[in-house]
Amino acid sequence: MKKVVLVTGASGYLGGRLCHALLNQGYFVKAFVRKTSDLSSLPPPTDGGSLQLVYGDVTDYPSLLEAFSGCHIVFHAAALVEPWIPDPSKFPSVNVGGLRNVLKAYKETNSVEKIVYTSSFFALGPTDGHIGDETQVHPAKFFCTEYEKSKAIADKIALEAATEGVPIVPVYPGVIYGPGKVTTGNVVSLLLVERFNGRLPGYLGAEKGFSFSHVDDVVQGHIAAMNKGRVGERYLLTGENASFKDVFDLAAIITNTGKPRFRIPLLLVEAYGWLSVLFSRITGKLPLISPPTVYVLRHQWAYTCEKAKLELDYNPRSLKEGLTEVLPWLKSLGLIKYY
Incomplete structure (x- = not known):
């Protein structure tokens, strides 16, 4: 019998x-989406096919409980991923409340064998001066963004649930990039579009490291966590540690275009961020860069994924390999130009 997986x-x-x-690997997938969601990243569901659309919201418990019915595996990937929004109360509502609802629904459903929870490197906190691993606990003395704060709180809830017997495996992707939706969740692609269109003429911020994860490596890491992940164990699904300067330099080499010639001071970026927030409040369109983005750029977020490599056979590609795929893809969409 096909296993039923809820995402x-x-x-x-x-x-x-x-x-x-998951569909390619033969699972029956229940895709939990909102009525207002853009479904362009999903294959169209067919009668009797392996994909079923289930409408609801993680903040709406009855709809989530109904979606859990008959499921064997749950991937809880829903989150509000933005550095800044006008109403910050939405972060705890979706990112903390949503996880609480998932755990509550598990307790009321008999069929669920495992929950793979998509956390974030932000939940572990910055790694200024060192390379972080799964033992790192967020110091919680300060948070660069409300998103970071909500994911750190949710992380504690997930780990507590595991000690109470919930079969939950938390995974922690790095800065995800690759083909797919060009949204805030794919910030590398957004910045490359700005760079190649001349709207980002210099290097962004200080020379701080981030851990870059290709989206398809992160997906395979999730599936491996379902199959091999130990309950209550954390797994970093990160990749190569590099800076945004490295990203821009590699992009220039791959496309045979010029590298930026100067670094944009963070104070200038922050001032631009405040203006963007002001503009956003007028237009309703979320800014690409806001002050919390600058607070993130002032820190290092570098991690090792050795544990996932060892236990999950996680095998992330290099940043150069990933960008060699992403840049022609962005070009094919007409979002960037180079010759």
Whole structure:
């Protein structure tokens, strides 16, 4: 019998790619989406096919409980992923409340064998001066963004649930990039579009490291966590540690275009961020860069994924390999130009 897998956040950047991979591996997928969701990243459901759209919201418990019915595996990938929004109360509502609802629904459903929870490197906190691993606990003294704060709180809830017997495996992707939706969840693609269109003429911020994860590697890491992940164990699904300067330099080499010639001071970026927030409040369109983005750029977020390599056979590609795929893809969409 085909295992039934529920994916929350199925219409998102990561969730959509995860649904495709699960369908390719022969699972029956219930894609949990909102009525207002953009479903362009999902294959169209067919009568009697392996994909079923289930409408609801992680903040709406009855709809989530109904979606759990008959499921064997749950991937909880739904999250509000933004550095800044006008109403910050939505972060705890979706990212903390949503996880609480998932755990509550598990307790009321008999069929669920495992929950793979998509956390974030932000839940572990910055790694200024060192390379972080799964033992790192967020110091919680300060948070660069409300998103970071909500994911750190949710992380504690997930780990507590595991000690109470919930079969949950938390995974922690890095800065996800790759083909798929060009949204805030795919910030590398957004910045490359700005760079190649001349709107980002210099290097962004300080020379700080981030851990870059290709979306398809993260998807395979999720599936491996379902099959091999130990309950209550954390797994970093990160990749190569590099800076955004490295990203821009590699992009220039791959496309045979010029590298930026100067670094944009963070104070200038922050001032631009405040203006963008002001503009956003007028237009209703979320800014690409806001002050919380700058707070993130002031820190290092570098991690090792050795544990996932060892236990999950996680095998992330290099940043150069990933960008060699992403740049022609962005060009094919007409989002960037180079010759």
